[in-house]
Each structure stands twice: as structure tokens, then as C-alpha cells.
Amino acid sequence: MSIYTSTQIILAVMVVTYIVAKVLKVSTEISMFAAALTGGLAGGVGIPARHIVEGAFTYLDIILIFITATLFMNILKESGGVVFVVRGILRKFFRRKSILFVLLTFLLLLPGALTGAGSVTVLITGGMVAIVLGYMGISKPKTAAIIFILAGLSAAAPPVSLWAMLTAAGVNMPYVGFFLPLLLPCLFLSLITIFILGWRGKPVNLEKALKELPEAPQKMSWIRISLPFLAFLFLVLAGRIWPHSLPVVGLPMMFMAAAFISLLLSPVKINFLKISRNTVHQLLPLIGTLTCVGILVQIMTLTGVRGLIAITIVTLPLIAVFITLCLVLPVSEAVLMWGAAPVLGVPLVLLFNTIGLNPIIALAGMSVIWPLGDVLPPTAIIGRLTVDTVGMKEPYSKLLKYCIIPAAIIMAVGTLMVVFSKKLAFFTLL
Amino acid sequence: MPFNWLYLRKFILITLGLVLMVFAGVSFYESRHLKEPVVLSQGVTQVKKLSDYFRGIRGTINDSNIYILEGVKPGGTILILGGTHPEEPGSRLTTWILAENAEVDQGRVFVINSANRSATTVTRLGGGYPPDFTIPTPWGGQKFRMGDRWSNPLDQWPDPEAYIHYPSRQELAYVDIRNLNRTWPGRANGTLTEKTCYALIQLIRKEKVDIVIDLHEAELQYPVISTIVAHEKGQDLAALASMMISGTEGFSIGMEYSPPALHGLSHREIGDHTQAISLLLEAPEPFLDATRGRTDRELLLEGKDEFVVKAGKHGLLFEKMDENGWPVEVRVGRHCSTILQILELWSEENPGKSVMVKGVPRYAEVIEKGIGNFLHDPAKADSKRIYYE
Numbered sequence: 001m002s003i004y005t006s007t008q009i010i011l012a013v014m015v016v017t018y019i020v021a022k023v024l025k026v027s028t029e030i031s032m033f034a035a036a037l038t039g040g041l042a043g044g045v046g047i048p049a050r051h052i053v054e055g056a057f058t059y060l061d062i063i064l065i066f067i068t069a070t071l072f073m074n075i076l077k078e079s080g081g082v083v084f085v086v087r088g089i090l091r092k093f094f095r096r097k098s099i100l101f102v103l104l105t106f107l108l109l110l111p112g113a114l115t116g117a118g119s120v121t122v123l124i125t126g127g128m129v130a131i132v133l134g135y136m137g138i139s140k141p142k143t144a145a146i147i148f149i150l151a152g153l154s155a156a157a158p159p160v161s162l163w164a165m166l167t168a169a170g171v172n173m174p175y176v177g178f179f180l181p182l183l184l185p186c187l188f189l190s191l192i193t194i195f196i197l198g199w200r201g202k203p204v205n206l207e208k209a210l211k212e213l214p215e216a217p218q219k220m221s222w223i224r225i226s227l228p229f230l231a232f233l234f235l236v237l238a239g240r241i242w243p244h245s246l247p248v249v250g251l252p253m254m255f256m257a258a259a260f261i262s263l264l265l266s267p268v269k270i271n272f273l274k275i276s277r278n279t280v281h282q283l284l285p286l287i288g289t290l291t292c293v294g295i296l297v298q299i300m301t302l303t304g305v306r307g308l309i310a311i312t313i314v315t316l317p318l319i320a321v322f323i324t325l326c327l328v329l330p331v332s333e334a335v336l337m338w339g340a341a342p343v344l345g346v347p348l349v350l351l352f353n354t355i356g357l358n359p360i361i362a363l364a365g366m367s368v369i370w371p372l373g374d375v376l377p378p379t380a381i382i383g384r385l386t387v388d389t390v391g392m393k394e395p396y397s398k399l400l401k402y403c404i405i406p407a408a409i410i411m412a413v414g415t416l417m418v419v420f421s422k423k424l425a426f427f428t429l430l
Numbered sequence: 431m432p433f434n435w436l437y438l439r440k441f442i443l444i445t446l447g448l449v450l451m452v453f454a455g456v457s458f459y460e461s462r463h464l465k466e467p468v469v470l471s472q473g474v475t476q477v478k479k480l481s482d483y484f485r486g487i488r489g490t491i492n493d494s495n496i497y498i499l500e501g502v503k504p505g506g507t508i509l510i511l512g513g514t515h516p517e518e519p520g521s522r523l524t525t526w527i528l529a530e531n532a533e534v535d536q537g538r539v540f541v542i543n544s545a546n547r548s549a550t551t552v553t554r555l556g557g558g559y560p561p562d563f564t565i566p567t568p569w570g571g572q573k574f575r576m577g578d579r580w581s582n583p584l585d586q587w588p589d590p591e592a593y594i595h596y597p598s599r600q601e602l603a604y605v606d607i608r609n610l611n612r613t614w615p616g617r618a619n620g621t622l623t624e625k626t627c628y629a630l631i632q633l634i635r636k637e638k639v640d641i642v643i644d645l646h647e648a649e650l651q652y653p654v655i656s657t658i659v660a661h662e663k664g665q666d667l668a669a670l671a672s673m674m675i676s677g678t679e680g681f682s683i684g685m686e687y688s689p690p691a692l693h694g695l696s697h698r699e700i701g702d703h704t705q706a707i708s709l710l711l712e713a714p715e716p717f718l719d720a721t722r723g724r725t726d727r728e729l730l731l732e733g734k735d736e737f738v739v740k741a742g743k744h745g746l747l748f749e750k751m752d753e754n755g756w757p758v759e760v761r762v763g764r765h766c767s768t769i770l771q772i773l774e775l776w777s778e779e780n781p782g783k784s785v786m787v788k789g790v791p792r793y794a795e796v797i798e799k800g801i802g803n804f805l806h807d808p809a810k811a812d813s814k815r816i817y818y819e
Contacts, residue, residue, distance in 0.1 A: 003723055003736045043724075049453035051558060058556040061589065170556075171720065174603030176592075236591055240601075243594035244617060248607070250588030294556060302558030304723035304737070311721045311737040315744045342556065346720050350651055354746050 007308040013042040014305065018335075028337065028381075029288035036292070036299040043303030055298025059290040059338075061252075062116070062162060066286060068255035069115035069160075071279045072228065073124045075259050078275055079266035081225045084216035086128045094204040097136070101194045104129050105150065109190060112154025116162040117286060118371060118382045121151040122389050128213075130390045135209040136201035140392040145402035148386040149193045149410070152371025157186035160251075162338050163367040167345030173359060177428035181364035184427070185413055189368065193406040219267035227265055232258040285381065293339035300343065310347035318355065321348070322419055326369055326411035333373025334380070340370065358421040360428045365417025372407050375400065461561040462551040462582075464575050466819040468526065468543065469806035471789065473499040473533030477817055480542075483636055484629035486618055491548045491585050492626045495817050496633070497529040497541040499787075505537025506640040506776065506783030509633070509706070510769065512543045514610045514696065516550040516577025518647035519563065519730065520713050520761035523574075525645070527766060527804045528790060536777075537785035540637065544819050545644075546610040546626060550575045552582035558725040565731075565758075567802035569809070576730075580608035586622040596620065598693040606694070611644070614699035631704060639706045640783055641667075641776060644696040645765050647715035650738060650747040657684040658768065659710040661701025667779075668709055671771045679767045679793050681760075683711075711768050713761040714749045721746075731758045763796035 017038040021031035036055075040048055076082060085107065093099045108129055112121035126147045133143040156163065158179045168175045235254040238246060263270055280287075300306040313321070325348075332340035345366060352362040375383035386392075387399060417424060470477070476498040481488035512525030525543040532539060544550050553559035553576050564571040586608050593607040594600070596617050606612040608623050616627025634642060641664070648655045660668035665687065672685040688697040688708070700708035716722060716738045717730045723737045734755030742751035770790060777784035791804060808816050 007723060049450045050457040050561065052450055053454035053458075054553065054555055168603075169605070174601075174606070176601055176603060239591055240594060243590070243592075243599075244596050244620070248588060248590045248621065251591050252588065254591065297556050298558050301556065302725050304725070307721050307723040307735075307737045311740050314721060314746060315740060350720055351746070354651070 003304070004308070007304045010039055010042045010303050011305045011308060014039040014300075027285070027288075029285065029292040032289075032292040032296045032336070032339065036296045039296075039299045039303055039305060043299075043305075045302060048299075048302065051298050051302055052295050055295035056291045058294030058297065059166075061250075062165070063287050063290055064252040065160060065255065066115060066117060066290075067280060067283055068252040068259065070117070070120050070283055071276060072232075072255050072259035072262060073111050073115065073120055074275055074279050074282075075262045075266065075270060076225070076228070077124055078270050079224075079262060079268055080214075080217040080220045081262070082125060082128055083214045084220040084225065086132060087210060087213055087216055088222075090132060090204060090206060090209055090213075094206040094209070097201060097203060100132070100204070101198060102191065104132060105187075105190045105194055108147065108150040109154040109157055109186065112151055113157035113186075114160060116155055116160035116165075118151035118155035118374060119286060119385055121154045122147060122382060122385050123282065126151065126386065126389045131213060132204065132209065133198065133201065135204045135212075136198065138198055138201045140390055141394050141398035142197045142402050144386050144390045144392045144399045145406070146194055146197050147390060148375055148383055148399065149403060149406050150190045151382055151386065152374055153186040153190050153193075153368065153410075155371050156182060156367045158182045161367050163341045163345065163370045164363050166338060166341035167349055167363055167366075170342045170346035171349050171353075171359070173349070177360045178364060180427045181361050181417075181424070182367060185364070185368050185417065189406070189410050189413060192409060196405060197402060217267040224265040224267065228258040228262040231261050289337050289381075293337065293342075296336075296339055297342050306343060309343055310350075313344065313347045314351040314354075321351070322415065325366070325418060326415050329366055329369045329414075330373035330376060333370045334376035337374075337381070340373070352418065352421065356422065357418070358425040358428065361421035361424045362418045365414040365421065368417075369411055369414035372403075372410060375403055457561055461553070461575055464562060464573065466574055467572070467808040468495070468497070468529050468817045468819060469808055469811040470497065470815040470817065471499070471529060471531050471533060473789065474529065475500040480626070480629045480633070483632040484618070484625070486625050487629045490622060490625075491551070491582075492546065492622055494542055494544050494547050495819065497543075497817075499532055499534040499539040499541070501534040501536040501538065501786060503536040503786075506780060506785045507538045507540065507637055508773065508785050509540040509637075509639045509642045510542070511545045511630075511642065511644045511696070512541070513547070513550060513577070514545045514644055515579045515646060516544070516546065516575065517554065517559065517579050517718070518645075518715055519574065519576075520647045520715065520758055520765060521645035522550075523565065523758065523762045523801055524765040524769070527762065527796075527801065528769075530806050531789045531791070531804050532787050533789045535786040535788065537783065538637075539785060539787060540633070540639070542630075545630070546581060546623065547819070548581040548585040548622060549579065549608075549610065550577040550819070552578045552580075552584070554578045560725075560727045560730065563727045563730055565802050565805060566800070567805050567807070569807035571802070572805050580605060581610070581623045583608070595694045596624065600693040602694060609694075611646075611696055612694035614694055614696050615703040631700070634700060634704045634706050639704070640780075640785075641707045641709065641772065642696065642700050643769055643772065644708070644710045646710060646712050647718070647761060648712045649718035649720070650714050650716055650749045650751055651719055651721070651741070653748045654686060655712050655714055655749045656682065656764075657686050657712050659686045659688055659697045659712065661688045661697050661708045663701050664707035664709050667707065667772060667775060670775050671768065674775065675768060675771050679771070681764055681767075681793060683764065683768060709772065711765055713764045714751075714756045715761065716751065716756055733757050733761070757797075759797045759801055762801055763791075763793035766790055766796055767793040
């Protein structure tokens with residue numbers, strides 16, 4: 001039996017296991033774990049304890065960033081900071097729809113950009129923004145579509161873009177030069193989305209909105225909100241300005257410092273242990289996914305399945321790669337979530353690099369397309385989370401319908417970034 | 431009281447998790463503590479520790495052995511670094527052959543088998559690497575740790591948000607703060623990896639090393655391959671060695687200039703910060719390619735892979751790849767011959783600083799006899815002549 005056939009059989013066993021597990025309503029992360037186990041057995045390596053545990057630790061650093069950043073955001077929300085900001089924005093700009101849209105866009109982009117998780121955006125600011133959009137007369141499915149798309153783009157936005165980070169790590173490429181190539185399309189596409197879907201929204205009825213929104217604590221102020229962010233910014237900048245005079249702190253500790261400052265400055269008493277427990281509980285599905293993606297990727301690499309996928313992709317006709325990119329990436333995200341980055345992203349970036357495209361711009365273009373898959377079954381984690389947060393009672397297909405136009409624009413922009421990455425390379429140097 | 435299935439499920443899952451952890455833990459412990467014997471060649475006159483040159487490294491995992499071979503006649507001094515990236519085994523195996531076989535008539539040769547010993551104790555997360563590999567020998571076989579490209583996070587963690595290289599302030603990938611070939615020339619009060627480079631720089635300065643040769647292997651999709659990367663000070667030497675090897679040894683090796691703006695690498699910083707000429711040798715290692723198939727010891731040692739061959743047929747590689755692959759003997763043989771050629775050319779051009787070495791096999795001999803033939807049985811050796819990596 002040729003190596004191609006035997007590896008294809010292992011891949012088939014993994015795919016069948018995954019499908020069967022999903023049909024049996026097993027969670028995505030356990031389905032991936034089951035696929036890894038049967039892949040190992042089919043590949044003749046048995047149940048390789050060392051590789052399972054090693055794979056589980058692949059994304060430990062990213063998981064720690066996730067937990068600490070979300071804890072920071074949750075403390076900010078619990079202290080009344082988020083509602084304070086929303087009320088402040090409404091009071092100031094309730095008559096000016098365009099400015100309101102811009103500010104709501106920033107509000108939605110920030111949590112995901114800092115944490116790399118669209119779910120954090122949905123959970124932290126999604127609900128509040130949904131209330132504001134509701135006061136503007138925008139329907140729930142449209143509101144859900146806005147929040148879903150912007151949450152996805154927030155996850156792709158810098159500084160923490162997991163798809164770009166995981167792929168870059170897989171090809172030994174520094175995660176450097178990505179800031180503008182990720183920020184500009186994410187910002188542009190977010191604004192386009194909110195303006196297209198929210199265009200028919202009316203000015204806010206301020207009195208009604210303020211009455212229905214939760215009250216912010218009396219002592220909450222802009223200083224209390226901005227100080228933790230400033231502290232975080234200071235730690236990031238200090239590490240860059242005086243890197244050889246300060247100890248290495250790491251992003252998780254920086255987020256923890258910001259979280260503690262937020263806790264200290266909170267005008268309301270916060271039960272730190274309870275909020276920490278809730279944060280971990282809230283993130284368990286994502287932590288589980290990242291852990292199982294690591295295990296799956298390790299077993300795929302061990303058995304040669306990853307190589308099979310890689311070699312199949314990099315030897316496809318280039319035009320076919322470009323044309324199918326906008327479909328393959330979201331579908332891979334729907335099946336593997338972040339696992340799509342090391343499995344598909346790595347060979348694609350190597351291919352683009354080999355043919356002379358700019359790998360950073362190309363990867364940034366791919367990174368804005370990937371999150372669209374989070375609304376698609378079988379996982380649809382962010383899509384489902386958004387529906388729950390917004391309180392949408394209409395069929396799920398309504399959300400998908402309103403996502404079509406912005407998704408098509410995102411796919412077009414992402415694909416064009418890949419195709420013309422060489423000409424856009426100057427963005428990596430700015 | 432009704433039976434609680436949830437508790438039973440939790441108990442079973444925790445038990446299974448613990449079983450996995452125990453089996454994996456034993457494997458991790460064994461790899462980290464695997465003893466790799468070095469049976470010293472008659473030519474080794476001293477064994478020092480890296481901390482003899484910088485006390486800041488004492489007691490750490492990176493306080494590596496330095497095997498010193500001294501000739502009767504005074505001459506030049508050369509330092510050979512193996513294990514900068516331990517996942518490139520051809521590098522460490524070459525230094526093993528040198529430390530166990532070389533004898534020096536003139537000058538001095540310093541050999542370090544594990545420049546980044548910490549990186550020899552960990553394997554790539556997500557990489558599916560085997561924990562170790564065995565080189566067959568006439569007396570059985572010798573087992574080596576597999577290793578990774580970066581220092582073990584158990585020894586250096588966390589990574590910074592951004593890695594700013596010292597002293598150039600160039601921003602590099604954050605993870606490369608644990609990469610020994612991105613932290614040159616190092617810092618006395620830096621991280622473990624930076625301190626290791628600092629200690630090596632002190633050695634190079636104190637011992638007045640003339641040439642440093644840093645041994646590596648690379649994936650075939652990487653453009654810097656089958657080449658000598660040379661600092662400006664070593665360009666003529668490297669170019670001449672490349673020409674001579676291509677004409678006499680039965681294989682080709684190129685020569686590339688060390689980019690002046692790319693910081694942290696040995697071929698740049700050693701040349702810039704010390705009196706030594708710095709050269710870096712690259713040999714092809716298909717095991718490192720992202721398109722590789724099954725990741726196992728066979729691929730590591732034989733270097734044969736059909737998927738990588740296919741990538742080559744589509745013009746995606748920077749080195750030829752066929753069904754013969756790149757066996758480890760070929761890679762080690764290339765390193766041995768290139769080192770010998772460099773020394774011969776150096777000695778011809780600098781008679782007062784000659785380094786005359788014998789007992790080291792060349793390319794053809796390594797391929798013909800195998801690496802194991804140049805590794806000595808520790809069971810039959812004088813225990814005082816055995817050191818462990």
C-alpha cells in the first residue's frame with residue numbers, strides 16, 4: 001500500500017469518527033479528541049499518551065491570554081464600566097447615527113482585538129450594543145448579524161489574532177508586521193457592515209433607552225475605566241521601550257495587572273473568586289477546543305495526515321486555490337475552529353511564500369475570512385452565542401440571510417488581499 | 431439514595447486523564463534525564479564547563495561541557511558548536527564524531543555538543559516528534575535526545591509580548607527569545623538563552639578563537655540550505671571552501687553572505703562582537719518540512735519522504751529531493767568534510783595559526799561506514815574518559 005493510500009485511510013477514519021461523534025450530539029472538542037484517538041489507532045501508533053499530553057499543551061500560552069484578558073473584561077463589566085460607556089455614548093451622540101455607529105464599532109472591536117476571541121466581544125459588549133441597536137429600530141436578526149460579523153472581525157483584529165498567530169508559529173514566521181494589515185481591513189469591513197445593516201435605523205429615543213439600560217454605579221468615572229487600560233498599555237510599551245532593564249512579564253500577567261487595577265478601582269464590591277470561577281466556566285468550551293485542536297494537530301502531524309493535507313493544497317493549481325479560498329477557509333473554521341490555521345493556513349502560507357506573494361498580507365487576508373465560519377454548523381459557536389445574547393427568536397436562517405452581503409464583501413476583500421499581497425507589502429513596514 | 435451517573439462519569443474521566451498524565455510524565459522525565467555518553471578521544475586534553483567563562487550560567491541546565499583538543503604545536507583556535515537547534519540532529523552527531531575521534535597536531539579545537547542543552551530536553555509542541563532516536567553501532571546502539579529549536583519553557587518562561595534583540599533593538603518573533611540563534615551576542619543579566627550566548631562570547635574572546643563554526647540543518651522549503659553562511663570576515667574562506675568541496679568531496683555546497691541587518695544570528699553577531707570569523711553550515715533535513723508525511727525516527731534518520739518528493743516535483747523546494755532522501759550519514763558527512771576543508775584552507779593561508787586535525791572521517795567515509803562506527807562503546811571505555819551530555 002502506498003503512503004498516500006495509507007494516509008488517506010487514516011484521514012478517512014478521523015473524518016468518519018468526527019462525523020459520527022457530531023451525529024451523536026457529542027461536543028465539537030470531544031469529537032476532535034475522538035478523531036485524534038482513532039487517527040492514532042488507524043495510524044498504528046496506538047494511544048500515544050506522550051503525544052496527546054504534548055499536543056494538549058500546544059496552545060497553553062494562548063489559553064492563559066484568553067483567561068486573563070476575559071477576566072479583565074468581566075471585572076470591567078461587573079464594575080459597571082461597560083454600561084457607563086454605553087450610556088455616555090448614547091447621551092452624547094443619540095441624534096448622530098453615523099458617529100454612534102462608529103463608536104459602537106470600536107466598542108465591539110476592542111474586547112475581541114485584545115483577547116483574540118469573538119465570543120468575548122459578544123459576551124462583554126454584544127448585549128449592550130444590541131440594546132442600543134434595538135432602540136434604533138433595527139430588527140433582532142439584523143442586530144445579531146452586525147454583532148456576529150463585528151465579533152468575528154474583532155477576533156481577527158490586532159494585537160491578538162489567533163489565526164495569524166497560530167499560522168505564523170507553524171511556519172516559523174515572526175508575528176511581526178501584522179498590525180496594520182489586520183487593523184485596516186477589520187476596521188473598514190466593520191464600518192461597512194454596521195452601516196449597511198443598520199442604515200435604516202432611526203435616531204435613538206434617549207429617554208426610553210436610558211430608562212431601560214442598567215444604571216451605572218454612581219461613582220463610576222472615565223478615570224476609573226481608563227486607568228486599567230492605561231496600565232496595560234504602559235506595561236506593553238515599557239516592555240518595548242526598556243526591554244533590557246525590565247524582567248519578562250508576558251501578556252497574561254499584563255492582563256492580570258489590568259484586571260487587579262480594575263478590581264481596585266471598581267465602585268461596587270466584586271467577589272473576585274466568584275468572577276474568576278465564572279470566567280473559567282464561561283471559557284471552558286473555548287479552552288477545551290484549543291486543547292483538543294492541539295491534540296488533533298499533533299496526531300495529524302504524527303501520522304502524516306497533516307502532511308497529506310498540506311501537500312494536496314500546495315500542489316493544487318493556483319487559480320483553484322484563489323477561487324476556493326473564500327469557501328474553504330470558513331468551512332474549515334466551521335469544522336476545526338482554530339485548528340484550521342495550523343492545518344490549512346500553514347501549507348497555504350508556504351505556498352504563497354514560495355510563489356513570491358507577501359506571506360504577512362496574504363495571512364492577514366485569510367485571517368479576516370476565517371471568522372465567517374463561526375456562524376456555520378457544525379460548530380457555529382459564535383453564531384449561537386450571538387443569537388442567545390441578542391435574544392433573537394426568529395429562525396437561525398434569518399441571521400445567515402443578513403450575513404450574506406457583508407460576508408461576500410469580507411470574502412472579496414480577503415481574497416484580493418491574498419492575490420495582491422505583493423503590492424500591499426508596504427503595509428507591513430509602516 | 432439514587433446512583434449519581436454524573437459523579438461516576440467525572441471519576442472515570444479524571445482517572446483516564448491521570449493515567450495519560452502518568453504515562454506521558456514518565457516519557458517526559460526519561461527524555462529530560464536521558465544520559466548521552468561521550469567517550470573522549472585521545473585528543474581531548476581538557477573538559478571545561480561553560481560556567482568557567484561566565485559564572486552566571488553555573489548551576490543551570492545550559493552549563494554545557496566544552497571538549498578541548500590541543501595540539502603539541504601552537505596554532506590557531508577553532509570552536510565548533512553543535513546543538514544550537516537540537517531538532518537538527520546532524521549538528522550534534524557531527525560534534526560527537528569530533529569529540530570521540532579527533533586528534534589535533536597543531537592548534538586547538540573546542541567542541542560543544544549541546545550549545546543549548548535546555549532545548550535538547552523538549553520536543554516541539556504539535557510537532558509529533560519522537561522523544562529520542564538511536565544510532566546503530568557495532569556494539570548495539572547509542573540513544574540521543576531529539577530536542578527542539580527553542581529552549582525548554584520549563585527553563586525559561588514566559589515569553590515576552592515582543593522580543594527586542596539586544597543590543598540592536600531589532601524586533602524579532604516573541605518565541606525567539608528562547609532561540610539560541612536569535613540571541614547572540616547575549617546579555618549577562620538576560621534570559622537563560624541570552625546568558626548562554628553571553629557565556630559563549632566570553633569563551634570566544636578569552637580563548638582568542640579564530641573561527642566559530644555553528645552547525646545546522648534546514649527544511650528543504652527554506653531558501654538558506656546546503657550552504658555556508660559567512661560573516662564578511664569569513665567570506666573568502668567560505669567561498670574557497672565551497673569551491674574546493676564542490677570539486678573534490680562529491681557534493682555541492684553554496685556560500686551566502688550574512689545579511690548585515692538581520693540580528694541575533696551567530697554568523698552576524700559573533701563576527702561583529704568578537705575577533706572571530708563566524709560561519710554557519712546548513713545541511714538538508716526533510717524531517718523539518720511542513721509537507722512531510724509520517725513524523726517518526728525513520729524519517730529523521732533516513733530523510734526519505736514521498737510528500738516532500740512531490741513538493742520538489744512542483745518546484746516548491748530549494749534543494750533536490752528524490753527517493754534516496756537525505757540520510758543522516760549524508761548530512762553528517764557534509765558537515766565533517768566542510769569543517770575539515772575550512773580548517774585546511776585556513777591553515778594554508780595562516781601558517782602561524784594552523785589548526786591540523788586528524789582522525790575525523792570525511793563525507794565518503796561517513797556514508798560508507800555509518801555514524802555508529804565512529805561512536806565508541808562506553809562499557810569498554812575508561813570511566814574517567816566518559817562524560818555525559
